[in-house]
Amino acid sequence: MRISSAVATGLAVAAVVVPAAAADGLPVLNVDVGSSGIAAPGGAVRYVTVTAGDQTIVEATRRRGGQVVRQQSWPGAWTIPAVAYDRTAGGLSADRRTLVLIEPRTSFPRKETRLLVVDAFRLGSAALVDLHGDFSFDALSPDGSRIFLIQYTSPIDPTRYVVRAYDVSTHRLLPKPIVDPRDATEKMRGNPLSRATSPDGRFAYTLYDGGGHPFVHALDTARSTARCIDLDRIPPRLNLWQLRLRLSGDGRVLAVERGATRFAALDTRTWAPVALSSAGRSWWPVAAAGGILAALAAVAVLLLRRRPHPRPAPVD
Numbered sequence: 380m381r382i383s384s385a386v387a388t389g390l391a392v393a394a395v396v397v398p399a400a401a402a403d404g405l406p407v408l409n410v411d412v413g414s415s416g417i418a419a420p421g422g423a424v425r426y427v428t429v430t431a432g433d434q435t436i437v438e439a440t441r442r443r444g445g446q447v448v449r450q451q452s453w454p455g456a457w458t459i460p461a462v463a464y465d466r467t468a469g470g471l472s473a474d475r476r477t478l479v480l481i482e483p484r485t486s487f488p489r490k491e492t493r494l495l496v497v498d499a500f501r502l503g504s505a506a507l508v509d510l511h512g513d514f515s516f517d518a519l520s521p522d523g524s525r526i527f528l529i530q531y532t533s534p535i536d537p538t539r540y541v542v543r544a545y546d547v548s549t550h551r552l553l554p555k556p557i558v559d560p561r562d563a564t565e566k567m568r569g570n571p572l573s574r575a576t577s578p579d580g581r582f583a584y585t586l587y588d589g590g591g592h593p594f595v596h597a598l599d600t601a602r603s604t605a606r607c608i609d610l611d612r613i614p615p616r617l618n619l620w621q622l623r624l625r626l627s628g629d630g631r632v633l634a635v636e637r638g639a640t641r642f643a644a645l646d647t648r649t650w651a652p653v654a655l656s657s658a659g660r661s662w663w664p665v666a667a668a669g670g671i672l673a674a675l676a677a678v679a680v681l682l683l684r685r686r687p688h689p690r691p692a693p694v695d
Contacts, residue, residue, distance in 0.1 A: 425442050480494065594607055
């Protein structure tokens with residue numbers, strides 16, 4: 380349904396009584412990235428949402444200086460969607476033309492999910508997406524033509540889900556879930572911990588905690604296909620919620636890190652493991668350097684101990 384700021388009466392009637400925003404679309408409270416917003420890589424503006432009574436103000440602000448360059452109010456409560464628990468924001472297409480907002484979650488599960496697909500250039504027109512069931516935003520195709528969603532399949536377990544695609548032009552939720560063809564019958568389960576996106580906006584990489592078993596979900600938003608890659612080399616008993624995804628500048632190496640420590644790296648063209656020694660930042664060069672310095676210090680101490688001390692000159 381296409382609407383404009385001047386003819387938003389229907390939306391206002393449907394959304395005039397909305398509880399205070401407690402979270403975005405993820406199935407957990409107290410996660411909201413509306414105030415921090417989202418910006419395209421290299422883009423000059425950042426999009427944020429501000430709640431004002433029963434309205435939401437969508438602002439495009441300059442990344443340098445914070446000046447508001449354009450804004451628009453919409454009835455109801457809307458926010459920038461978070462796509463992982465590390466507070467990574469989503470919803471802006473790579474071509475910077477489409478901005479997707481989600482109605483904040485106040486409980487799990489919810490019977491209906493609503494999205495607002497906004498013209499990011501002007502902020503003056505939008506399409507309302509009203510879905511039956513509980514969904515959260517996952518990703519957006521580079522041209523904004525398809526919205527990828529997480530649909531929760533269990534009313535008591537928010538880690539059970541399927542990935543769905545919504546066609547913006549036909550206003551239709553596509554019937555078939557997006558699965559890895561190698562494991563088409565395997566049920567998806569996990570919590571999205573961290574997100575990285577390819578420089579062209581085509582691939583959305585998500586690190587999941589699948590009940591203590593980490594894996595990467597690689598979603599091709601241009602072809603609507605997916606691949607799941609198990610991370611068997613991650614040490615057991617590691618706190619997976621501290622891990623973050625990091626993508627190399629050319630998009631060819633996807634690494635799993637905790638601070639300066641790298642635990643795994645993948646070649647995004649083949650999904651083969653990349654040797655940590657050749658994947659950029661790694662833990663062992665740091666440890667090796669520290670060991671070398673310690674050894675040199677020990678040798679220096681021994682040399683000083685063995686050096687003969689000069690005898691004091693006789694005193695007349």
